Amino acid sequence: MRRTFLKGILAAGVAAVTFTAVSVQAGPLMDRIESGETIRLGFANEVPWAYPGENNKPLGFVNAYAIGVLKQMGYDNIEPVVTEWGGLIPGLKAIRFDVITGGMYILESRCENVAFSEPMGRFGDAFIVAKGNPKGIENYKDIKDKGALFVTGAGYNTVEAAKKEGVPEANILTVPGPTEILAAVKAGRADAGGVTYFTALNLAKESADEVEVTDPAALPDWTLNWVGIAFRDADQDFLDKFNAAQKEYLGSADMLGTVAEYGYTESQLPGDVTTEWVCSNR
Template identity: 30%
Template sequence: MTFKTSALRAGAFSAAALLVLTACGDNGEENGEEPDNGNGAAEENGTAEGDGEEITVEGDELTISLFGEEPYSWIDEETGEPTGATIAVAEEIFENRLGYNVTFEEEPTWDNLIPGLNAGHWDVVSAGMSINADRCEQASFGEPELVYTTAFLVADENAAGLETFDDLAESDLDIIALSGAIESGWMDDLGIEHSTVDSAADGVDYVEGGAADVFALTAISLESMAGDMEGLTVTAPFAHEISIGAHAFRHEDTELIDEFNAELADLMESGEYLEIVSEFGFTEAEMPPAGITAQELCDEDPEELTEQYLD
C-alpha cells in the first residue's frame, strides 16, 4: 500500500524543518529558532503567544494539518485533495460557517503534529487525535467528536486468537503500533513489548509483508485501510479504555476554540455532524456519550470515565 507524503498546496515540512520539529520534543520548544508561522492562526488580535515566542497571525487565514490515516484525514491519491471525516468537519466549520481561508498541509509523522502546532507551522490539527492528559498538557482540544475502539491487524485469519491486549501480553508475537498513538501508550503501561512506526500505512505494510505479526490501531482505521486486503484480518473491536478524538489547537487560541466549539455543538445537536462523518463509515455508535467534555477527558481518571460512560 503506497502512502502519499507530499503536502497539499503549501507543502509539508522540508527535511530541515522536520529536524527542527524533532528537536522540539513534545513540548514544542524551538531551541532558539524563530517560528515560521505559515499562514498564521485565526485570532483577530494580530499576535499570539506560543512557548514564549510571539507568533504573528492573520485573522482570515488558517493552516490545518492532517495525517495520513483513513478514515479521519488523508490525501486522496487520485485527486490530490484532502479528504476524510475530520477534514469534512473542518471544512464545514472553518470554511463554510466561520469563513476562514483554509490551507491544508499533510504531516507524515504523527509525533510531529503537536510540536508543529506549537511552533506555529499550522493552527489546527485535524487528525482524529484522542484526548488524554499527556496531550492536554501540550495542546487544547475542541469538544469530543468521535469515539474509538481498538483492533489488531493480523495475518492468517487471526490464528493466535487475539482479542484484547491481555492476549498480546501472553504472546511472543512481533507487535507494532503507531508512534505516539494511544495504543502504544497503553501497551507501555501494560508492559507489552512492541515496536513503533511513523505512519498508519507503514503498520499495514509491515503486517502484509511479514515484518510484524500484529499492528494495534483504532478499529475503524484498520477496517478502512486494510479490511479488504487479501491475507489480512482485522480482529473484532474492543474498548481498552475510553478514547475520544477531537480537533487540537494551541492553548492560547481560546477565541478560535470557542468559535469552533459553538459551531460543533450546533452540528451535533442538529444531527448534521453524523451526516457529515457517516460518508466515511462512522455511525451513531461512534458519537460521544452525552455530557462528556474535553475537560473531563483531560483531567479525570480514564478508568473512572470508562466505567461512567462506556457499557
C-alpha cells in the same frame, strides 16, 4: 484645573490598559485570519479519519467535520498541511499549521501540550493480524503472554496502552503510520498491528484479504477514546468560538450527511462527556 488634568491622565491610562488586555486576548490564529491569511489544517495520511486527496485536498470525516464547523463560524479560507502523525503536535507548537484535524484521541499526555475542542466523537481500537489469526491474539494480554511483536504508529495512543497492559518495550515496534503497520504484519515482521477500529477496517480492505481485524470489544474498556480538534493554548479565544459553533453543528443532519461517506454514524457521537473529563481520565 489640576484635578481635571489628573483625571485625563487616569482615563488615558485605563484606556491603554484596556487596549493592551484586548490585544493579549487575540491569539496568533485570529491574527492570521484578520490579516487575510489561511487557517492551516494539519493532518496525516489516516484513512478514513483525515487524509490527502488530489493536490492535498483534505479528505476524511474529521477534516469534513472541522471544515463544517469552520464554515458555520464564517471561515472557508483553509489550507491543508500534510505531515506524519508523529509530527502533528510538534508542528502545531512550532506554528507550521494552526489546527490538528487528524482524528487525535484526547489523552492526558496530549492535553499537557495542546488545547482540545470538546469531543466530536467516541471510538475504539482494534488489531490487524494475519488471516486466520494464527497466534490467537485478541488483546494486549495475549501479546504479553505469547511474547508476540506488536507494531503501531509513532505517537499513537496504542504505544501507551500496550505499555500500560504490560507489553515489554522490546516487543513494541513503532513505524510512521498505517501503511507501514500493514506492511509489517503482512511480511510477518510483527504479529499484530494496533490502530483505531476504523483504520483497521480500511487496512484489511487494502490488504487483499491477507489480514483480518480483531474484535474491538476484546480490548479493555479504558481504551475507548474520544477525539477532539487540537489547537495551540495561545488560541483559546478561537477555540472558545469553535466550541460554540460545534455545539450547534455536532449531530445535526448537515453534519451527519457530510461525514456519512466515511463511515461516521450517530453511534460515534460523543455523548455528554467533556474534554475536561477526558483529559483527567484518559
